[in-house]
Amino acid sequence: MGGSTGPVWVFAEQSDGSVLPVSLELTGQARKLADELGTSLEVIFLGDAVRENTQILFNAGADKVYLGEHPDLKFYQSERYMQIIVKLAQEHQPEIFLLGSTATGKELAPLVAAKLKTGLTAHCIDLTLDQEKRLEQIIPAYGGLISIVCPEKRPQMATIAKGVFLKPDTSEPKQGELVLLEIGNEQDQRIELLNVVYEETEGVPLESAAVVVAGGAGAKDLEGWQQIVDLADEMGAALGSTRPPVDEGWVELDRMIGQSGKMVAPELYIGVGLSGELQHMVGITGAKLMVAVNSEPKAPVFEQVDYGIVDDCREFLPVLIENIKAYKADKA
Amino acid sequence: MFKIVVLVKAVPDPKRASEIKIDPRTKTLTRADVPLVMNQLDKHAMESALALKSRVGGEITAISMGPPPAAAILKECLAMGADHGVLLSDRAFGGADAYATAYTLAKGIEKVGSADLVLCGMASSDGSTEWVGSELSVFLDLPVVTGVKEIIGSSEPWWQVKAHIDNGYRELKVKLPAVLAVTRELNTPRNISFSGIIKARKKEITVWDFDALGVPESSLGLAGSPTIISDLRVSESKREVEMIEGTREEKAEMLVQKFADAGTF
Ligand SMILES: Cc1cc2nc3c(=O)[nH]c(=O)nc-3n(C[C@H](O)[C@H](O)[C@H](O)COP(=O)(O)OP(=O)(O)OC[C@H]3O[C@@H](n4cnc5c(N)ncnc54)[C@H](O)[C@@H]3O)c2cc1C
Numbered sequence: 001m002g003g004s005t006g007p008v009w010v011f012a013e014q015s016d017g018s019v020l021p022v023s024l025e026l027t028g029q030a031r032k033l034a035d036e037l038g039t040s041l042e043v044i045f046l047g048d049a050v051r052e053n054t055q056i057l058f059n060a061g062a063d064k065v066y067l068g069e070h071p072d073l074k075f076y077q078s079e080r081y082m083q084i085i086v087k088l089a090q091e092h093q094p095e096i097f098l099l100g101s102t103a104t105g106k107e108l109a110p111l112v113a114a115k116l117k118t119g120l121t122a123h124c125i126d127l128t129l130d131q132e133k134r135l136e137q138i139i140p141a142y143g144g145l146i147s148i149v150c151p152e153k154r155p156q157m158a159t160i161a162k163g164v165f166l167k168p169d170t171s172e173p174k175q176g177e178l179v180l181l182e183i184g185n186e187q188d189q190r191i192e193l194l195n196v197v198y199e200e201t202e203g204v205p206l207e208s209a210a211v212v213v214a215g216g217a218g219a220k221d222l223e224g225w226q227q228i229v230d231l232a233d234e235m236g237a238a239l240g241s242t243r244p245p246v247d248e249g250w251v252e253l254d255r256m257i258g259q260s261g262k263m264v265a266p267e268l269y270i271g272v273g274l275s276g277e278l279q280h281m282v283g284i285t286g287a288k289l290m291v292a293v294n295s296e297p298k299a300p301v302f303e304q305v306d307y308g309i310v311d312d313c314r315e316f317l318p319v320l321i322e323n324i325k326a327y328k329a330d331k332a
Numbered sequence: 333m334f335k336i337v338v339l340v341k342a343v344p345d346p347k348r349a350s351e352i353k354i355d356p357r358t359k360t361l362t363r364a365d366v367p368l369v370m371n372q373l374d375k376h377a378m379e380s381a382l383a384l385k386s387r388v389g390g391e392i393t394a395i396s397m398g399p400p401p402a403a404a405i406l407k408e409c410l411a412m413g414a415d416h417g418v419l420l421s422d423r424a425f426g427g428a429d430a431y432a433t434a435y436t437l438a439k440g441i442e443k444v445g446s447a448d449l450v451l452c453g454m455a456s457s458d459g460s461t462e463w464v465g466s467e468l469s470v471f472l473d474l475p476v477v478t479g480v481k482e483i484i485g486s487s488e489p490w491w492q493v494k495a496h497i498d499n500g501y502r503e504l505k506v507k508l509p510a511v512l513a514v515t516r517e518l519n520t521p522r523n524i525s526f527s528g529i530i531k532a533r534k535k536e537i538t539v540w541d542f543d544a545l546g547v548p549e550s551s552l553g554l555a556g557s558p559t560i561i562s563d564l565r566v567s568e569s570k571r572e573v574e575m576i577e578g579t580r581e582e583k584a585e586m587l588v589q590k591f592a593d594a595g596t597f
Contacts, residue, residue: 075502078475079475102498103479103496104497110430110461110463110466111467113431114471120430120461136562141354142354143350143354143566144353148561149559149560191504192505193502193503195502199501210596260455285570304570307590308573309575309576316583316584
């Protein structure tokens with residue numbers, strides 16, 4: 001190889017100008033990788049009049065922030081964002097480039113990777129360096145963990161969900177180099193953004209919930225699923241799910257927990273009628289107390305929780321709900 | 333004529349996919365006879381193509397890259413109403429990561445001829461990377477919109493679409509030809525009719541191999557994949573479980589007590 005190692009890059013996504021938590025988490029992890037590689041950590045930050053929000057990126061560990069400001073960059077626009085990042089990457093040859101696994105990150109990352117003719121790994125649950133200082137990208141698959149590397153092409157690119165890495169301490173002001181990008185007006189775009197609409201999600205949000213009740217394929221049908229919803233309601237819990245209930249249309253995709261869904265860390269997690277497949281379980285490794293209800297005594301989920309109950313959830317949940325009601329009435 | 337290409341993938345039946353496991357000793361995948369089915373989201377892409385065809389006319393070509401048995405899902409597309417089915421199949425295509433897959437599909441689409449619209453499911457149930465639509469758009473030099481939940485087609489080159497973002501959606505205008513990666517909200521895929529099956533029976537699936545695509549072997553399959561699997565391992569579980577036993581009523585009562593002890597209520 002020879003020469004010095006290229007910088008580690010993070011794409012800092014913003015909403016309304018503020019840097020998203022996932023981007024800060026990635027900046028924190030990227031700091032460690034950059035230190036281990038003996039190289040610098042650089043963050044790309046695009047938006048409209050967002051300069052005042054760059055300080056937090058330095059505080060999170062960035063050595064350098066490339067700031068691109070333009071009214072067109074207020075919201076993510078695939079072609080503009082891709083062109084800016086690709087040009088910058090061609091100039092600076094980053095070694096590693098990390099993006100959050102958000103709707104934006106999941107569209108932008110493959111566009112940039114394909115343009116740069118490099119590899120990209122989705123849904124990583126850990127990032128380390130191997131003996132050859134290659135980025136080891138770890139994902140759950142086939143009931144185990146697989147490591148993916150990108151041996152020759154650079155940058156080594158990955159997307160990571162919110163909650164995989166800890167948010168770095170950003171309370172201490174730190175210095176770094178701010179590089180202002182020249183962003184011109186662009187014609188000839190093939191996509192025009194007309195409007196962005198934010199929708200309120202119903203029910204307790206998963207990310208911040210103290211209690212999560214997650215249901216799986218064992219609910220069997222919509223009626224069985226409703227019992228899981230009822231349990232969540234009775235406990236004031238956020239509703240979560242594995243993938244099959246989403247595929248069946250019982251619940252929205254934004255309720256899915258796991259590798260390709262959300263990462264949560266509640267005080268209490270109750271998994272009902274789910275097998276304990278790793279792709280789901282990696283989403284709740286941060287939970288404090290974990291409980292599973294499953295009709296199959298040998299279900300793998302029973303090796304991954306604190307309390308287990310073997311029972312048919314469709315019989316057990318109504319009894320459990322009654323008991324919770326009775327307990328609450330007793331205390332009141 | 334308006335040409336629509338729909339990309340479809342044969343995936344292990346998601347209901348049985350967990351039978352494919354890492355063997356802890358050999359660190360290889362245990363071979364299970366899990367049947368291949370059409371990736372669910374691709375059915376929504378197919379449905380969208382059929383609906384658009386009935387509105388603006390045109391011709392639908394379904395393309396899949398996969399082993400020879402993947403031809404069955406192309407037959408399914410024909411039975412749904414696709415005009416042509418093309419299978420990209422060769423040992424040289426095997427072991428492809430998302431990049432090489434998208435590249436191979438792009439070459440297939442180029443060979444079909446100038447597509448006005450390329451539709452694909454947002455993700456596949458087995459890989460779930462969500463990369464292929466975007467990467468392919470780069471190789472074809474077309475604009476892409478992912479997470480599409482509504483297509484307001486027209487006869488004009490600029491189409492309006494609605495697509496997911498986190499906590500909401502965006503409305504966009506996209507200039508055709510374009511790639512759209514679709515979600516389940518877009519529509520409800522039709523069932524295959526008996527007459528569809530009869531019609532599909534008469535149609536042939538076109539198979540293109542390595543020679544037919546005429547691209548260097550180094551850009552296909554494992555050789556053309558920037559990423560490789562460097563290690564497989566079994567993960568060890570981390571918790572010591574205590575089983576709560578007794579009658580149903582007793583179990584419920586004990587569990588509520590555990591919740592209470594943990595300060596849940
Ligand atoms: C690339 C990729 C990414 C993925 N990402 C995710 C992800 O982010 N999140 C996710 O959840 N999944 C994900 N999956 C899917 C994952 O592999 C599993 O298929 C899924 O988690 C299984 O869901 P389940 O446990 O509900 O269903 P199953 O594995 O089918 O388990 C159902 C369980 O219910 C039990 N049961 C049946 N009947 C009853 C009853 N009456 N009462 C009580 N229990 C009963 C059974 O014993 C069984 O253990 C992904 C898969 C792939 C390939």
